[in-house]
Amino acid sequence: MTRPGTSGKSGPTMHHVAAAAGVSQATVSLVLNDVGGARVSEETRRRVHQAAKELGYRTNAHAKVLREGVAEMIGFVGDHVATAPFAGKIIEGAQARAWEAGMLLLTVNTGGDRGLEAASLEAMLSHKVAGVVYASMYHRKVDVPDVLGELPAVVLNAQDRSGAFASIAPSEVLGGYTATRTLIRAGHRRIGFINIGAVEDGLPAVVGRLEGYRKALAEAGIAYDGGLHLAGDGDEAGGYRRTLELMAGDRPPTAIFCGNDRTAWGA
Known part of the structure; x- marks a missing residue:
């Protein structure tokens, strides 16, 4: 079923909207394309939008791109x-x-x-x-x-x-600092860190989170212990393996900062 005043093939046009709203086609174009500086009253804008809605008119996106x-x-x-x-x-x-x-x-x-x-x-x-x-x-x-x-x-x-x-991009240093600082405030002094890769690879997340970890330790007067910092793989299996290594030491950590969620799941 076609709408009154349309051909039923291409749908309603600006001409149909103009006729329904009782304005010129140029005015319809100004209103529907939201042309800045156009001197069109609010009442006219309302009539144009109402007519377009009732007729089911859609702006031609392709034509607008060309224009x-x-x-x-x-x-x-x-x-x-x-x-x-x-x-x-x-x-x-x-x-x-x-x-x-x-x-x-x-x-x-x-x-x-x-x-x-x-x-x-x-x-x-x-x-x-x-x-x-x-x-x-x-x-x-x-x-x-x-x-x-x-x-x-x-x-x-x-x-x-x-x-x-x-x-x-994320502030990796702040992330590592905040996580470590949270554990320090909870009373931990031996804090393990399972990173998500090797520092030598230069991945921003790996380097930045280690920097934040060391910064939080230094501020709390805790010496950095390289034995508590292990390079993980960023996945569950790596988190599991590295946690076993940390806990098998003579002085295991009382808390572990994991470089990402999957590492934490494994841990």
Whole structure:
């Protein structure tokens, strides 16, 4: 069944909305496209929006892209973000913020496949996205594709190695400091630390959390004991093995700071 005044093929047009609201098509365009500085009364705006709602009119997003050169979409490209139980919250946050700005989030999970990543970015640019969020499952230094220099882009949960793009990442030092300080305030002096990798690898989370751990110990007057700091694997099995090693020593720790949740589960 078609709506009154429409063809039933392409749906209602601005012409139909203008006729229903008793205004010109130009006025409908100004109102529905929210053109700044347009001298249109609030009563006229109300009539136009009401007519559009009753007729079921939808703005032509493709035409708007052609006119303005940018789509009301934000691209989101991640390696394993969509499949990680905790990192999925990153997508939820990005989606909520995009929606607040009246935009949709176009998401691609690449699984670390560089070919898929390149293809997805080219597709997003061809769809004229307003910007791109380039995300990582865990905090590390990344080489951002040069093509992202063509539009606004931000690196999330990682650091751009070149420094050309704005990067938003956790404060690893503060995290390690806060966790260790919490255990110290609970009365512990021998605090083990199972990291999520080897310091030599240079992973920001590994280096930063160790720095925070040592800083909290130093402030409390506790000497750093290298025997209480072990390089884990960031998973449950590693947390289990390293905990057994710590507890088998002559002076086992009374508390353990684990570098991530999975390590803590194993511990």
